[in-house]
Amino acid sequence: MANFECRALGKRYGHVQALENVDITVESGRVVGLLGPNGSGKTTLIKLANGLLTPDAGSISICGKAPGPETRAMVSYLPDRPMLPQWMRARELIKFYADFYADFDTQRALDMLGRLGVPADRRIRQMSKGTQEKVQLILVMSRRAKLYLLDEPIGGVDPATRDFILDTILRNFDGGSSIVISTHLISDVEKALDDVVFINNGHVMLQSSVDDIRERNGMSVDALFREVFKC
């Protein structure tokens, strides 16, 4: 059974067809890049997978189950913008998450906090945007989830932190889980991915492994993306 699957998935906002007839399968142990220009439907897809939106057509399943309370226990979600209570300190947030999620690994969270140099006793409100993003990512990656849905995880952080984050993602996820990363910073994540899904105007344009793309086209996924989505 796939960790994440959508079949003929559709979502419409009024007159705007945000997603149409989307089929995606993510097997366990895979890291998949969800790539597409702004407004292509990446965030809509991830929100549907989290049960934050309901589909108008088709189906979506996480380890065989429709999004709901049961899947929330298996899915670790990084939203496209930090959503942390501003008044809390990083240390309090870790405790909060540990209370909330049975699969939360407190030691791992504290280790990452230290390695990324985030002051544990500072309030979220007093942190820069990049540091807030680091805290959010630490919380998300400290769970031992079946499926990680990361919406633009590296957008706001510096390149050194980006490397650390990718390293953290690759070292910490185990064979039974899967990761979906939505991003347009392709060259930074390309080497970390198994497969990519190109999405444009709500449609899946291409679904392939990174090495198949390189083999077939003699160019990186980043270069292919620039060619396909040339403005």
Add this chain to the structure above:
Amino acid sequence: MDWEIRDDAPIYSQLVAQIKLGIAAGALSPGERLPSVRDLAAEAGVNPNTMQRALQELERQGLVYSQRTSGRFVTEETDVIENAKRSLADEQVRSFLDAMARLGYMRDDILRLLEARIREESGNGEL
């Protein structure tokens, strides 16, 4: 090891080539135990499945072997390593000859240039 992943070729085949080079050049010695897939992948900054695929290919070529409980090792068969080294050298020669041909050099000119260069380098070496 230093890992360098280019944009124009599959990642796994580049990993195969670089580990092979490490073995042929002696940076990885015969019988040496390799780090775990996860550590190698993290070191190279690549996906663990891709590293796994590269190691399986090296296994198929006989350059590494795995022991079920204790991990993966560089082969101890020196003739296999010698062959790998030779084929890497052949590749270098072939691409050198291709590049010279594109510049319009003929066989005799290439040999003359090579000889001159080697003489110069060994001359410098003696100084």
